[in-house]
Amino acid sequence: MFTTKFGKSGAVWLLSKETVLVIQISMLADVLRDDQFAIEQRFIIMFYCDDLFDHSVTGTMNYSRFLTAVSAARKPSPIRILTELQQRSPPTLISLAGGAPNPSTFPFQSVIITLKNGGSIKFDEASMNRALQYSGSYGIPELISWMKDLQRALHSPPTVAYAAEKGRMEMCVTTGSQEGLCKVFEMLINPGDNVLLDAPTYSGTLAALQPLGCNIINIASDHHGMIPEALRRVLSRWDPAEVRRPGSTVPRVLYTIPNGGNPTGASLTAERKREIYQLAREYDLLIVEDDPYYFLQFQKPWAPTFLSMDVDGRIIRMDSFSKILSSGLRIGFMTGPQTLVERVVLHIQASTMHTSTFTQLMVSKLLQDWGQDGFLRHVDSVVEFYRKQRDAMISSADRWLKDVAEWHTPTAGMFLWIKLKGISDTQKLIMEKALEKEVKANVSPTILLSDPSACSAKIANMVFRFLSESTEWAFCVIRHPTDGEAA
Numbered sequence: 001m002f003t004t005k006f007g008k009s010g011a012v013w014l015l016s017k018e019t020v021l022v023i024q025i026s027m028l029a030d031v032l033r034d035d036q037f038a039i040e041q042r043f044i045i046m047f048y049c050d051d052l053f054d055h056s057v058t059g060t061m062n063y064s065r066f067l068t069a070v071s072a073a074r075k076p077s078p079i080r081i082l083t084e085l086q087q088r089s090p091p092t093l094i095s096l097a098g099g100a101p102n103p104s105t106f107p108f109q110s111v112i113i114t115l116k117n118g119g120s121i122k123f124d125e126a127s128m129n130r131a132l133q134y135s136g137s138y139g140i141p142e143l144i145s146w147m148k149d150l151q152r153a154l155h156s157p158p159t160v161a162y163a164a165e166k167g168r169m170e171m172c173v174t175t176g177s178q179e180g181l182c183k184v185f186e187m188l189i190n191p192g193d194n195v196l197l198d199a200p201t202y203s204g205t206l207a208a209l210q211p212l213g214c215n216i217i218n219i220a221s222d223h224h225g226m227i228p229e230a231l232r233r234v235l236s237r238w239d240p241a242e243v244r245r246p247g248s249t250v251p252r253v254l255y256t257i258p259n260g261g262n263p264t265g266a267s268l269t270a271e272r273k274r275e276i277y278q279l280a281r282e283y284d285l286l287i288v289e290d291d292p293y294y295f296l297q298f299q300k301p302w303a304p305t306f307l308s309m310d311v312d313g314r315i316i317r318m319d320s321f322s323k324i325l326s327s328g329l330r331i332g333f334m335t336g337p338q339t340l341v342e343r344v345v346l347h348i349q350a351s352t353m354h355t356s357t358f359t360q361l362m363v364s365k366l367l368q369d370w371g372q373d374g375f376l377r378h379v380d381s382v383v384e385f386y387r388k389q390r391d392a393m394i395s396s397a398d399r400w401l402k403d404v405a406e407w408h409t410p411t412a413g414m415f416l417w418i419k420l421k422g423i424s425d426t427q428k429l430i431m432e433k434a435l436e437k438e439v440k441a442n443v444s445p446t447i448l449l450s451d452p453s454a455c456s457a458k459i460a461n462m463v464f465r466f467l468s469e470s471t472e473w474a475f476c477v478i479r480h481p482t483d484g485e486a487a
Contacts, residue, residue: 061167061313063339065244066252066286071187074346077137080353084136091126103129113362121365135357137348139173143364147171147319147333153372155308159337167313170338172345175355177292177320177332182208183347184288184316187340188253189214196234196285197255198226202262205255205290217251223408223417225268226256228275235283243284254285259303260293260413267297267412270304277309285314286340292320293413295379298387313337321363323414324382329359386414 064072079098086095111123123131138144148171152160162168174180181204189195191213197205199218209216220230231254238250254276258268268276280287289306297303307317316336321329334344348354367375393416394409407418 061337062244063337066188066340067343068187068190071343071347074343074350076346077349080137080349083134084138087136087141098134100134103133106132108132115366119369121362121369123361127361131358131361133357135354135360137172137345137354139171139355140357140360140364142368143173143360144171146364146367150372150375151307151335154302155305157307157335158309158311159313162313164338167310167337167339169335170341171333171335172341172348173355173360174318174332174334174348175352176322176330177290177318177334178204178208179330179348179352180318180332180334180344181205181288181290183344183351184318184334185209185212186347187343188286193253194249194251195253195255196231196251198257198261198264198266200263201255202257202290221264221266223264223266225258225261225266225272226276228272228279231276231279235279238283240282240284250283252285253288254280255288255290257290257293258306259291260296260410260415262293262413263415264417265408265410265413265415266417267303267410273304273306273309277306280314281312287315289315289317291317292323294319295324296383296386296414297412298383298390299411307335316340324379325363325366329363331355331359331363389414390416 082095082098086093106129108128109125110128111121113121115121148169151157151169151171157169159167159169174183185208189209189212193214194217195209195214196217196219197209198221200221206216217234219234220227235251238248240250242248243250256268256276258273260267277287279285287306291305294302294305305317306315309315314337316334319333319335321331325331334341370378390410397405397407397416397418401418401420404422405418405420407416410416
């Protein structure tokens, strides 16, 4: 049993294990979901329980069938829950829970970060104390709130107004989108599972997937991204009626980079996205929409996203600030059905615990100062920079490689995918000849495909993020690896 003592300063809860469920139902679950909740209590006594939340799922999407045994076994961390509570508490709260260090022992006092536009981000002693302390595993509330508003403005997700059990949109902060991907794969993919993805694809994705022991099925793609008919042919190996049967080998996860994909620079068309989404509905697939180059689209209006089409709650979307603010800050976001986002947060609780509070606050202060319009103006300036880089690379390619290679002009991202004619091994060309001239390109199919034999060795992936006058020299070297020697 438990007793509660109230006073002007707040309340002290004295409880036993039997009362934990009562506390959870009446307060904890609402607190974690309600940004407007005001906690009046000043004292929190640490407590433990075996399971604070019922994560069972009912509704159209049976999310439990997608979870791995590892993920299904994850339980909320009591100390992390109390951190979430404290994060929403008034600054006068005195916590007797957890092991947060006393901020008076921190050697840092204040920070002023000067922006290129002449503005500044200031951390006084109070904000530094917060920035250097533990924070909640979802992310700091003001950053999550800002990003939810942005997602609504950009994508108008149909699931925003859904009930939680129907796949209501939720978000969490990740330490870069790569951490989010690893947590998602750990949540969804068992050894032996069949997983669908673009061919070729991002090497970091393969690095995360391959140790899980899954069967990676490459889906053919071109400069417009994954080919829906190729996906349909692969899925036709299974009967859609078998999807939900125990022991079914039907793939449950499809991964794609829809805009300016790494390494090919391919971007999915809106029509292809609609076709792929319909196939996902037919075979009850979850789609992992890894979209770090969404903000680097060179044409407006920007392409509609899978998230904007998601009437079922089957999209897990990964966003990143790495390409538009800073890659070193390691700030990414996951957007998806609340049930699955909550599950990913359990994985975060047991590993990194949370993304750096300092970097979250720094980014949040910047975004609050800019507002959505200011943020999008910054995005436009970044897009214009990379548009010029792309155009410079295409111009150099036209001059030096037009008769010895072929390519498609990318409409987003940082990558130009070049197919060289008459070259049996670009690995040797780039790794030996070009490196001698201090030119580097990505050429190895082994790091881009689960089955390297499916890709010709006549390909070079050129990145135009740092290019300038050196572009001419790079392509000249590829065409003429040694003085007087044609490629």
